[in-house]
Amino acid sequence: xxxxxxxxxxxxxxxxxxxxxxxxxxxxxxxxxxxxxxxxxxxxxxxxxxxxxxxxxxxxxxxxxxxxxxxxxxxxxxxxxxxxxxxxxxxxxxxxxxxxxxxxxxxxxxxxxx
Amino acid sequence: xxxxxxxxxxxxxxxxxxxxxxxxxxxxxxxxxxxxxxxxxxxxxxxxxxxxxxxxxxxxxxxxxxxxxxxxxxxxxxxxxxxxxxxxxxxxxxxxxxxxxxxxxxxxxxxx
Numbered sequence: 001x002x003x004x005x006x007x008x009x010x011x012x013x014x015x016x017x018x019x020x021x022x023x024x025x026x027x028x029x030x031x032x033x034x035x036x037x038x039x040x041x042x043x044x045x046x047x048x049x050x051x052x053x054x055x056x057x058x059x060x061x062x063x064x065x066x067x068x069x070x071x072x073x074x075x076x077x078x079x080x081x082x083x084x085x086x087x088x089x090x091x092x093x094x095x096x097x098x099x100x101x102x103x104x105x106x107x108x109x110x111x112x113x114x
Numbered sequence: 115x116x117x118x119x120x121x122x123x124x125x126x127x128x129x130x131x132x133x134x135x136x137x138x139x140x141x142x143x144x145x146x147x148x149x150x151x152x153x154x155x156x157x158x159x160x161x162x163x164x165x166x167x168x169x170x171x172x173x174x175x176x177x178x179x180x181x182x183x184x185x186x187x188x189x190x191x192x193x194x195x196x197x198x199x200x201x202x203x204x205x206x207x208x209x210x211x212x213x214x215x216x217x218x219x220x221x222x223x224x225x226x
Contacts, residue, residue, distance in 0.1 A: 032212050043118075043204050043217030044157065051212075087155055093211055101147075101169060102215065104157040 004030075004092050006105025013112050019077040021108045023090035026071065030092035034102070035064065035075050038087045047088070048075070080112045117141050118218040120205050126224045127195055135190045135221045137205030146188035147215065148180060149204040157204075163188050192223075200225045 005024045013019045023033075034049035050057045050064040050073065057064045063076040077084055090105040118139045127133055139146060145164040151157050161180045162169045168180065177193045192199060205218040 034214070038155075041220075043206070043220055045217065046214035049212075049214075089157060101159045101162050101171070103159070107155045107157070109155075 004090055004103050004105045006090050006108060008108060009106070010109045011111070013077075013080045013110065015080065015082060015112055015114050017080050017112075019075075019080045019084070019110055019112070021075045021088055021090070021110070022072065023074065023105050024070075024072045025092050027092075027094065028071070029094050030103075032093040033064070033066065033073050034091050034093075035062075036089045036091060036104075038089065038107075040086075044089060077110075080110075082112045082114055085110055085112050118205055118207055118216050120203075120218040120221050122221060123219065124222050124224075126226065128226055129195055129197060131195050132191070132193045133195060133223070134192070135203055135205075135223075137188050137190070137218060139186055139205075139207040139216070141207055141209070141216060142186075143207035143209045143216070144185065145208050145210075146182070147206040147208075148188065148190050149206060149217075151202045151204060151220070153201070160190075161188075195223075195225045197225050199223060 007022050035047045036044035037047045038044040048059050048062050050066050052068050061078045066073045087107045087109050089107045091102040121136045147162045148160040149157050159171050160174045179191045182188045202220045202222050204220050206215040208215040
């Protein structure tokens with residue numbers, strides 16, 4: 001019930017294309033859904049986050065789509081660039097006790113080829 | 115200035131040894147965390163420490179213990195190291211549950 005399932009495990013996209021990464025969760029007590037980006041040899045960094053009271057959030061080329069009824073959310077990277085090549089993690093945070101802990105998906109390795 | 119720093123960056127040690135990893139944040143955040151990232155890149159929360167409240171992930175062996183001398187530091191002590199402890203350990207901090215967690219650069223621990 002604490003899991004966040006992420007797919008695909010890896011993704012290859014042409015430069016200029018759209019990268020889409022999907023996540024699904026079971027626990028309806030999750031109420032905060034961030035995406036983190038990690039480059040090799042570095043720590044993860046927050047990319048964008050959403051609360052379940054909105055269905056979409058856009059920041060530059062990055063958009064989160066959120067479907068509360070389906071318990072799914074996805075990251076869309078428009079006009080993907082080689083510099084976007086990294087591992088992307090979706091995550092979820094529970095409200096209530098232990099609420100500071102993020103549950104991460106298993107990550108998606110994105111490669112954007114020129 | 116580095117927001118979240120960890121030392122050492124690399125740590126190679128033998129089975130059975132005891133080691134510590136230090137973490138410091140200069141962001142003034144109230145909550146700090148330790149994560150373990152395994153060879154498959156899976157990130158797993160180990161501990162969170164907020165206003166003196168320690169929340170432990172139930173799957174973490176009691177050989178691991180966090181120690182916080184003050185709000186800006188959360189060190190990780192590991193006793194009787196095992197081969198399976200080899201991983202990258204990340205420290206992180208955040209101001210609030212709904213704020214970004216800022217991660218340190220990681221400590222790659224190799225147990226031989």
